[in-house]
Amino acid sequence: MSGHIIGICGPTITVDLTELKLYDMVLVGEGELTGEVVRLEEDRAIVQVYEDTRGLAVGEPARGLGVPLTVRLGPGLLGSIFDGLQRPLEPLREAQGPFISGGATVSALETGAKWDFTPLKKAGEKIEAGAPLGFVEEKGFQHTIHAMEGGKLARLAKGEITLDEPLGSLDKDCELHPLHDWPVRKPRPYRRKLSPNRPLVTGQRIVDFLYPLARGGTAIFPGGFGTGKTILEQTIAKFAEIDIVVYVGCGERGNEMAELLEEFASLRDPWTDKPLMDRTIVVANTSNMPVAAREASIYTAVTMAEYYRDMGHNVLFLADSLSRWAEALREISTSLEEMPGEEGYPTYLASRLASFMERAGAVETLGGEEGSLTMILSVSPPGGDFTEPVTQACLRTAGAFLMLDTALAHRRHFPAINWFQSYSLYERAMARHFAEEVDPKWVDMRKECRKMLQREESLREVAEIVGVEGLQDADRLLMKAAERVRQEFLSQNAYTEDAFSPPDKTLAKIAEIVEFFHAAEKRLKEGELLDEILKGKNARESSSEQAEGKKQSSRDEEDKQDETEEKPQ
Ligand SMILES: Nc1ncnc2c1ncn2[C@@H]1O[C@H](COP(=O)(O)OP(=O)(O)OP(=O)(O)O)[C@@H](O)[C@H]1O
Ligand SMILES: [Mg+2]
Incomplete structure (x- = not known):
């Protein structure tokens, strides 16, 4: 299906192709830049191009591919870094x-690579679509x-086997084939959805203890400028107890992405001790890459x-x-002159987001396994205002x-x-799960921890008026314990x-603080003075710190001897 460019407005291109379908892929210009059909009219189609359109001219060729934007799926994705259109960087x-020109085509997967395939089916067997044929080992994972x-x-x-040869036949x-292409905007099928009932351990105390995440669940971290979103996401990517991580840098700074890649190349997964990059796929669409591809990048990933x-x-x-993704959506919608909704975002922002987040979940796969x-x-x-439309x-x-x-970030x-x-x-x-798997104390400790923080909050107002010294000893003790919860635990x-x-x-950490609080409360009731109790604790702490210091200095000695050992960060 060939035609020509008849209009250009930034990344929005009008072509005179007629037999296209919505979201079909179109290659435009001499450089064959990739785009998607976003609107169809009787005699023309509007194409959103995902690459830099500078230098493109009216009259240049346009070619419809007759298929939607797809990603290539097969062994070899792990450890790779892709752009928003799944081109390996x-x-x-x-x-x-280092500077990628438009229309670059490099296969997402190295098709010549050899893999050792273990079949799970035999010739003559009847199989259904979605049934596992066999597996290869990819970076320590069973790739079915x-x-x-x-x-x-x-x-x-x-x-x-190699990826460019058929695996067998029906x-x-x-x-x-060992490879296949899948349209990015179409959720992959599964047999049924399961309720997310296993925790996703993140290694972040406040998350695991107070606001746990579930495997197959969804979570958002909204936060104003510099509140630690990127660091928190990257820390979770490093330490979460999970098999595979897909990380999308969507419209954020390029240097942060470079740091992440550098760090991931040298770190090891704390759960399996395998190199971290082996379980990771990175999709980079940083702020210096074309805006329109940002919209597609989260679907690719x-x-x-x-x-x-x-x-x-x-x-x-x-x-x-996700805000950068929504901004890209707004840009596209504006250039299509669609009716704007709140703050200029398209009216379908919420439904688009909801259908995207629906793709999360714990499922029983077509092959009968459980995945999440x-x-x-x-x-x-913007401005840390949580009432804005994306949040x-x-x-x-x-x-x-x-x-x-x-x-909190300022403090x-x-x-x-x-x-x-x-x-x-x-x-x-x-x-409940943590109580069964870790310790039955988990549930009670959570209650205690929350109660302390809440009581501290209500006392804080009084303390602001009368000063901490003006509070009763029991309340001062509570404030002291809650401060420890915040500073040492959260x-x-x-x-x-x-x-x-x-x-x-x-x-163990929260239990130590709660037990200290209860013991001190008891001593206070028995008539001991609060300052005495706290002094005792401080004295104990400093002596244990001294002991720790001694241990540390002897450790330092050992470290000096073993100079090859890496320093902790
Ligand atoms: N868990 C943490 N421990 C220590 N320092 C942190 C932590 N989280 C954030 N910071 C500090 O806060 C700074 C800003 O964090 P970060 O870049 O993650 O914020 P952000 O919310 O992503 O900002 P932006 O809105 O600009 O993207 C970091 O450079 C770091 O110094
Ligand atoms: Mg950030």
Whole structure:
């Protein structure tokens, strides 16, 4: 289907092609820039181009591909870095240098690579669409290859395979391939959705303990400028107990992405001790890359995430930030002269977001396995105003809302998650799970911790008037204990070893503070003076610090001897 460009307005191109369908892919111009049909008229089509359109002229050719925007799925995606259209950045850099020109085509997967295939079916067996044919090992993961069509199996490979050769065939002369393309805007099918009932351990105390996330759930982190969204997302990408991470840098700074990639290349997964990059796929559409591709990038990424979910893996999808995606959507909508809704966003913003977030979930796959796709999305409301449309639209759908507080960030309390205004719908189910798996004390400790923080909040107002010294001893003790909860338990520095706290350590830490509080309360009732009690604690702390210091200095000695050992961050 060929035609010509008849109009250009930034990335919005009008072509004289008529037999196209909505969201079909079109290559425009001499450079064959990729675009998608976003509006159809009787004699023309409007195409949203995902690359830089500078230099494009009216009259240049346009070619409809007759298929929607797809991603290529098969072994070899793990450890890769893609742009918003699934072009691998590393091979592109080798081919074109650091600045990618428009229309670049490099296959997302290295088709010549050899894989060792273990079949799970035999010739002659009847299989259904979605049934597992066999698997290859990809960076330590079992990468299952499923049949795209059902029928009677005539032939199936065993041993060495390459991605450009058929894997086998069905009776009706239908070839089976190790690779397939999937339209990014179409959710991949599954047998049924399951309720998300297993926790996603993040290693962040405030998240796991107070606002737990569930595997297959959705969470949003809205926060104003500099409240720690990026650091929190990246810390979770590093430490979460999950099989595979798909990280989308959506419209954020390029240097942050470069730092992430550098760090991931050297770090190891704390749960499996494998290199972190081996379980990660990065989709980079940073602020210096074409805006329009940003709209597509989250779909590209989520389709890859669903692909691994379909193998029965637990996948974590992280996007930073969804606001930049919504802004790209607004730009496209404006250039199409659509009727604007609130703050200029298109009227379909909320439904688009909801249908996107629907792609998360714990599922029974077509192959009969259980997999999950968890979404954690950061939102950057302008001016930290949570009533703006993107935050509000996310709020309606997300299972957990972890509000990042500018005041806490100013006080350098990180992660700056506000412990009063956040919520998690998974709270009860997950607390029960932790109580069974970690310690039955988990539920009571949560209650105690919350009670302390709430009592502190109500006392704070009184303290502001009369001063802390004017409070009764019992209240002063409470304030002291709550301060410890905030400073020692809820705050967690992402740059130290404390960045990751497994659930048992999390519980031990809060239990120590709660027990100190109860013991001190008892002594206070018995008539001891508060200052004496606190002095005793301080004395104990300093002596234990001294002991720790001694231990540290002897450790330092050992470290000096072993100079090759890496320093903690
Ligand atoms: N957990 C943490 N531990 C220590 N420091 C932190 C932590 N989280 C954030 N910070 C500090 O806050 C700064 C800003 O964090 P970050 O870049 O993640 O904010 P952001 O919300 O992504 O900002 P922006 O809105 O500009 O994207 C970091 O450079 C770091 O110094
Ligand atoms: Mg950021």
